[in-house]
Amino acid sequence: MTFYYVTNQGQSNLSDFGYLLKESLKLGGWQVTQSGTGTSGTFSTNSDLITSASVFNNTNAWYCIAHPTLDGYRRFFCIQVGSSNYQFRVKLSWTGFSTGSPSATRVPSAADEQVIWGSGTDASPTFASYSSDTLNNPVHNFIIGDVSEGYVFYAFTCLSATGEASSLMFMDKLSQTHPLDIDPYQYFIYGTSSPPSSLLDSSINHSMASTVYNTNLYVWIRKGYSNQKFQKCNIGLHSVGAGATNGQVPIGSIGSNAYDGKDLSLPMMTFVIKAINSSLGVSNETCYKGKSINIRLSCTSRISMDTSDSNTKIHFGILIFPWNGTTPYY
Amino acid sequence: MTYYYYNSKTFNSFGDVWYSFKETLKSAGWTVTSSGTGTSGTYNASGDNLLSGNDFGTRSWWVCEHPTLDGYKRYLSVQITTNTARIKMAWAPYSSGSPNANTVPGSTDEKVLLGSGTDSSPSQNTFMDSTLSSNNIYISAGDSSEKYSFYFISFESLIAPTGANGNCLLGMQYMQNTNALDIDPYIYIMSTNFYTAGLFTYSNNSVFGWTAKGRTNPVWNQYYSDTFGSFDTGRFVGNIGNNPYDNSIDLFPVLFARPGLDNADIKGICRDMYLSLARRAPLFTLSVNSQRDKIFFSSFLLFNHSGAKPII
Secondary structure, eight states: OEEEEEEEOOOOTTTHHHHHHHHHHHTTTTTTEEEEETTTOOOSSOOOOOOSSHSSSSSTTTEEEEEOOOOBBOOOOEEOOOSTTEEEEEESSSHHHHHHHHSSOOOBBBOEEEESEEEEESSEEOOOEEOGGGOOOOEEEEEOGGGGGGTTTEEEEEEEETOOOOEEEEEEEESSOOOOOOOOOOEEEEOOOOOOOTTTHEEEEEHHHHHOOOOHHHHEEEEEEETTHHHHHHEEEEEEETTTTTTTOOOSOOSSSSSOOOOOOOEEEEEEHHHHHHTTOOOOEEEEEEEEEEEEESBBBBOOEETTTTTTTTTTTTTTOOOOOOOOOO | OEEEEEEEEESHHHHHHHHHHHHHHHHHHOOEEEEOOTTTSEEEEESOOOOOOGOOTTTTEEEEOOOTTTBOOOOEEEEEEETEEEHHHHOOSBBBBOBBTBBBOOOTTEEEOOOESSSEEEOOOSSSSSSSSGGGEEEEEEEETTTTTTEEEEEEEOOOOOSSOOEEEEEEEEEEEEEETTTTOOEEEEEETTTTOOTTOOTSOOOEEEEEETTTSSSEEOEEEEEEEEETEEEEEEOOOSSSTOOOOEEEEEEEEOSSSSSOOEEEEEEEEEEEEEEOTTTTEEEESSSOOESSSSSEEEEEEEEEEEOO
8 A cells, every 4th residue: 555645846837737747646657658748849659758847838738648557457648738838638548549640739539538627629629727827826736546556646736825725636446336347436627727715625525516516526337338438426425414405514514523522534425416417418327436445525624735633634625635744835 | 143023014902013012122132121011000110011912001111121232231111002102211220210000210311212291291102103004013123243223113104104193213223333432332213204204304303322421421412314415406315226237226324423513423334224326115125135134114214124025
């Protein structure tokens, strides 16, 4: 069981998140399979040309990265930066990005690719703001799991002035998945470049637990079957009794342990429900996907970047991640 | 690992029903420590005078206890008049007060789960439908290995419960994943309308338990079940459907907790209770570890079952 922690990373270039993510993933064993250096640059179909943060800080620079074969499979991410260099377009694939017309400014394609951040096409990509612009001085943190952890990764960004959550991306492994489920993972990405706001933490929470807002949490259903589907899903908020809104009691309001005053937490369970997917034109698949192995939901009210449990846990919105004891800088 | 089960909808009297409940508990190891056969009846300060359903007169009663378990006993006091009851639980023995044929004893730390009033002037509340033939009774009692958990359910009607009567659930359920300092890892359930009113909701005061029992300031608190939901549309349980791989039904254990600044607590997970993501009609059974070992008592709430075909 090994996690690599890359903590308290400031930002010199607006695109630094993308470069830092790549370098952090490599610590866990991920390998860059292809890359392009952007406008007026070069590309390679088999190596990492993004040799520094400044190289990536170029419009339309990109890289593809994958973890080694695990249980017979690899997972590939393709990350491209836009002209506003805190904007990205992110794709996910199982088969690998081996088709299309890659160039210094154009990413390759994959038969099963899923665009999970941004939109458009490889030829005409649309980027979405992820990390904050420099005025808000974002601080990036990365938790990278090795093979024993299933190559999971958690990348979270807070604003240096307040510690408020601004961006989150992860590939998280689940337990309690069906024995026939060959992709026991969930994928999440959400970010904003908005100025500091008390709603940011809430936005992170809503982006994975709302059936009205467009969630950013994804899973595969029946991966490997002819009718496999890549679908948006929800975490199940723990509804303890009925509260003010549709029977929910905000998770943080359970409080601390009545015996010893320590923090309380509950498991993070992921469900695919009808409402969010039917509104997007996807057929109504529903299921229970699984329970996060590494992420828990906080029952005790905390602000983002608080640590607990003798600094072995760190809080981000309502989420709790494992932590290495480093004092978070913000 | 032994459970004792009882299911019937054929009785000669309400006394038969209460007798069956008492005897099922005794089968699981509980002992009747005192009893009374009701107004104008007899009183036994040390044993069981309720020898058949015919012995349950007006305000008849019994007190029973389970054997010492993990250093403690729990005591149950049940007083009935036909389909109504006043039910209490205690940690200390029922050794005080002025018991007689129609008056129960008292205990220093008793909690009234059903009914009100006092031991000398009790008020009993409805537990079963007043029409005897409308009651479908399910009882389960576990032995010491099952921590003496029990449930007693009176089902009024499968198709269209009228709601006002019946559909009561009395239970003492063992909890897992409790705090290591919790010396009473149980929840105590008394719901008089669990099918139509919904069990475990914030406004339905049905589930109780001790917080910090054994410490200097234990509190008898209401607990709430944990069902999953979103910010917007409420609960997922019963609304997700079958598993897309094999069409099976996914079951979840039920967590109980209580929010708030005072006495906030996650009690634990109820070992013998389950929530389903797919809805089924009440009394539908599932074969999870053995044939018909789980049974729906609402559209998404399940308990352990005997394996027998349910009487509907």
